[in-house]
Amino acid sequence: MKILTYNAISLFSGAMGLDLGIEKAGFDIKVCVEMDKLAAKTIQENSNIPVINKDINKVSTEEILQTAGLSREEVFLVVGGPPCQAFSTAGNRKGLEDFRGNVISNYLRVIKEIQPQFFIMENVRGILSTEMKYVPDEFEEYKDIVNLKGSVVYFLTKEFEKYGYSISFTLFNSANYGVPQKRERVIIFGHKGERIPLPSPTHSSTGDETGNKWVSFSEAIxxxxxxxxxxxxxxxxxxxxxxxxxxxxxxxxxxxxxxxxxxxxxxxxxxxxxxxxxxxxxxxxxxxxxxxxxxxxxxxxxxxxxxxxxxxxxxxxxxxxxxxxxxxxxxxxxxxxxxAVPVGLGYMAGKTIMDFYKGDYDKTREKTNKIPYSRYKNCSDFEFLPIFEKEIEKNKLSIETNEQIELDLIL
Missing domain, CATH: 3.90.120.10 (DNA Methylase, subunit A, domain 2)
Structure with a gap:
């Protein structure tokens, strides 16, 4: 089916910083889901986009689609920045119910049930080190990553892959994309197909590498x-x-x-x-x-x-x-x-999807990138995931060794 309009659904919309950038890149946001009453009023005051002003735990995928006036097949993109939460030990008491109540799990739920062609998930830098403290029996396959730093991102990646998505992500410095602010945020790109190469920075501190110098506070105001x-x-x-x-x-x-x-x-x-x-x-x-x-x-x-x-x-x-x-x-x-997400960072994320879909991008841009995406190392999927998988093997070996020691002591 040919896409005539680039329909998007926004989750955890806030005051629409990310969404304004997504719209600027050419997408048509059909619904916003935002539980904060004043942020929801801000959206309503400034746009005609329908707002579901409820906790996402209480919002079904059917309600999102109905409010947007879309069928599943008509959703091109889902975007959102769920608050970063560990899957805490509280889950030991509430089991799967607690696990599914986590807002990141609800982002996964919507992606799984709608199956858009693309999605964008934004989050704070801390998600790269956030640990899963607990997994219920239904997710027993992840028991070896509990308490490992970065296990939440690994879990998300593997779950998205189950739904048929290729994943790419890194920690982006907003200033590298024309934002007058050195704000660092993780953006995860998902595509029902091949992996999307990460976009190269368009700005740099001196401008020598990119041709564009960082935007200053004086320019911003x-x-x-x-x-x-x-x-x-x-x-x-x-x-x-x-x-x-x-x-x-x-x-x-x-x-x-x-x-x-x-x-x-x-x-x-x-x-x-x-x-x-x-x-x-x-x-x-x-x-x-x-x-x-x-x-x-x-x-x-x-x-x-x-x-x-x-x-x-x-x-x-x-x-x-x-x-x-x-x-x-x-x-x-x-x-x-x-x-909020800076509008310019939202535009970069949206443009990355749009250019990829239209085939208007440099496939070698990651290999030819002249400056780091941020000041931190090993934050991109092709660096982070292999390192984390080595940690899983170390963790397994440590567990096996401890179990053997306990057995020897018993004997």
């Missing part, structure tokens, strides 16, 4: 009305110490005689603590946006002014259009924007 900035005021204490710093600096750049006073008990904590009194730099991309830029340990302050980034600046960094109207309080708006 260009043209914003200086008199229209909504934000939560910092405390007078925070403002006092922030005044000692300029763009690109943080607590370590405070005068030596006030550093300990400014940091208080946090001064003695381990780690770099780079979020304390952190000002953005005009000429670099923003750090990863958080759900509140005014918290002491995750501050995102303006390069010059004594304030955190405004919601308007937040929206620009995440590449939402200026006309996008977020619903809720300022705190909730920060949360919606901070939790």
């Amino acid at each position: 260009q043209g914003l009305d200086p008199d229209k900035h909504d934000y939560i005021e910092l405390s007078e204490r925070m403002k006092h110490y922030l005044a000692f710093l300029s763009g690109g600096q943080y607590w370590k750049h405070l005068p030596e005689d006030i550093v300990q006073e400014a940091m208080g008990k946090s001064y003695f904590l381990g780690g770099g603590k780079t979020g304390f009194y952190r000002r953005l730099s005009y000429d670099k991309p923003s750090p990863t946006l958080v759900t509140s830029p005014s918290m002491p340990a995750t501050m995102l302050a303006h390069p010059e002014e004594l304030r955190p980034l405004s919601v308007q600046e937040y929206a620009r960094i995440q590449q939402f259009p200026d006309h996008w109207k977020f619903q809720g309080s300022i705190m909730n708006i920060y949360k919606q924007i901070g939790n």
